[in-house]
Amino acid sequence: MFISALLTAFAWPAVHSSVHNVPIAVSGPAPAAAHVTAALEQRLPGAFQVTLLPNAAMDQKEVLDRQVYGAIDVSSGTPQVITASAASPAIAQVLQGVGNALEPSPGGVPTVRDIAALPVHDPRGAGLAAGFLPLVIGGTLTAVLLTNRVRRTDRRIAGAFGFAAAGGLAMTAILQFWLGSLTGDYWANAGVVALSVASTSMTLLGLESVLGVAGLGLGAIVMVLIGNPLAGTASAPEMLPGWSGALGQLLPPGAAGTLLRSTAFFDGHGAARPVAVLFAWLALGAVLSASGLHARRRTPGADPAAPVTTTATA
Numbered sequence: 201m202f203i204s205a206l207l208t209a210f211a212w213p214a215v216h217s218s219v220h221n222v223p224i225a226v227s228g229p230a231p232a233a234a235h236v237t238a239a240l241e242q243r244l245p246g247a248f249q250v251t252l253l254p255n256a257a258m259d260q261k262e263v264l265d266r267q268v269y270g271a272i273d274v275s276s277g278t279p280q281v282i283t284a285s286a287a288s289p290a291i292a293q294v295l296q297g298v299g300n301a302l303e304p305s306p307g308g309v310p311t312v313r314d315i316a317a318l319p320v321h322d323p324r325g326a327g328l329a330a331g332f333l334p335l336v337i338g339g340t341l342t343a344v345l346l347t348n349r350v351r352r353t354d355r356r357i358a359g360a361f362g363f364a365a366a367g368g369l370a371m372t373a374i375l376q377f378w379l380g381s382l383t384g385d386y387w388a389n390a391g392v393v394a395l396s397v398a399s400t401s402m403t404l405l406g407l408e409s410v411l412g413v414a415g416l417g418l419g420a421i422v423m424v425l426i427g428n429p430l431a432g433t434a435s436a437p438e439m440l441p442g443w444s445g446a447l448g449q450l451l452p453p454g455a456a457g458t459l460l461r462s463t464a465f466f467d468g469h470g471a472a473r474p475v476a477v478l479f480a481w482l483a484l485g486a487v488l489s490a491s492g493l494h495a496r497r498r499t500p501g502a503d504p505a506a507p508v509t510t511t512a513t514a
Contacts, residue, residue, distance in 0.1 A: 209425040214434075216441040219247040219294050223438075225262050227253040228274035236272055236279070239302060247294075256280065260315055263287075266462060266470030269436070270295040272302075278309075284316035286465035288436035289325050316465055321380025328381045328460070329434040331371065335393060336428045336453050338367050339400025340420050346401070347408050347416060353493045357486070360401040368394025376464075384464040392463050396456035399481040403452070406488025410495075427451035449474070452481050 226233045226240075230252075237250050251268060253259055259271035263284050269291045271282040281299030283292040292314065299310040318325050342363040346356045372390040376382040382389055400423050407415030430440060430448030437445030437454065448454035459474035 210429045213429050213440050217435055217439045219439055221249050221438055222291055223249045223268045225251045225253045225259045225268045225271035227255050227259050232274040236274055266466055281310055281312045283314045285314050285318050286316040290435040319380050319383055327375055327379040331375055332433045332453055332457055333428055335396055336423050339397040340423055342401040343404030353489050356405055361398055364394040364398035367397045382464040388463040392460045395478050396452055399452045399478045402485030403481050406485035409489045409492025427453040431457045433457040
């Protein structure tokens with residue numbers, strides 16, 4: 201049963217992924233922009249949410265600010281497809297294919313320009329996509345280890361932050377300096393990874409404090425079997441089926457993936473929402489841990505330092 205659930209959780213989003221409601225921009229004279237928009241809808245119905253902009257400079261700004269995944273500029277006569285493979289290699293490839301399929305204009309065939317490319321050592325973003333499962337598992341195992349080895353709540357919290365800091369430094373060093381999957385400021389990237397691990401482990405510690413072992417299992421299911429497959433790190437949240445991509449961005453794995461792309465490739469643009477999500481989960485874990493501790497202190501004969509699953513014996 202567990203293996204079937206695991207297979208379903210990871211295979212369902214991948215099998216049913218497609219491009220839908222992906223935000224892009226189109227710029228140029230109104231008739232030409234309208235023609236391109238209509239051609240996009242005809243070729244891939246419902247695939248794009250198009251924002252009309254006046255020129256290519258605005259296109260580039262919107263892409264680098266992570267407001268859109270790419271753009272098609274027809275203001276110069278020759279269609280130009282602007283992509284950002286660092287935001288999503290899959291969507292960049294789709295945009296390139298769509299651009300190549302546009303009817304050649306009198307100005308020439310469409311050209312493609314990647315203004316936020318992935319590192320040359322990892323041009324497909326494989327390391328970044330593969331690195332998030334170990335990151336999620338790391339946060340989960342941290343919580344499991346602390347609940348089994350540490351009794352006091354304050355020491356558990358300190359341990360969670362300590363493991364997160366060490367894990368953030370180590371995992372980011374591997375991704376950035378060894379595999380070459382990340383660029384940007386190392387310390388900012390390490391902070392993102394540490395925040396992700398901390399939000400996961402703190403949430404699980406809080407759930408265990410309130411619900412016992414069942415809470416630990418519930419948290420692991422949410423993070424590993426729901427959060428990781430719906431994170432969209434291998435493609436994009438907009439490519440996941442239905443509402444699942446939006447849900448994934450409200451969980452630590454999805455928020456961390458979006459935030460790490462922002463710090464590594466876009467100078468922090470688009471970071472506000474995922475930062476808020478991660479800190480919300482961190483705060484939830486702290487509140488749950490405090491609630492569990494308070495409940496144990498009010499229980500006659502209970503050990504305030506012991507996990508909620510511990511019972512007094514004669």
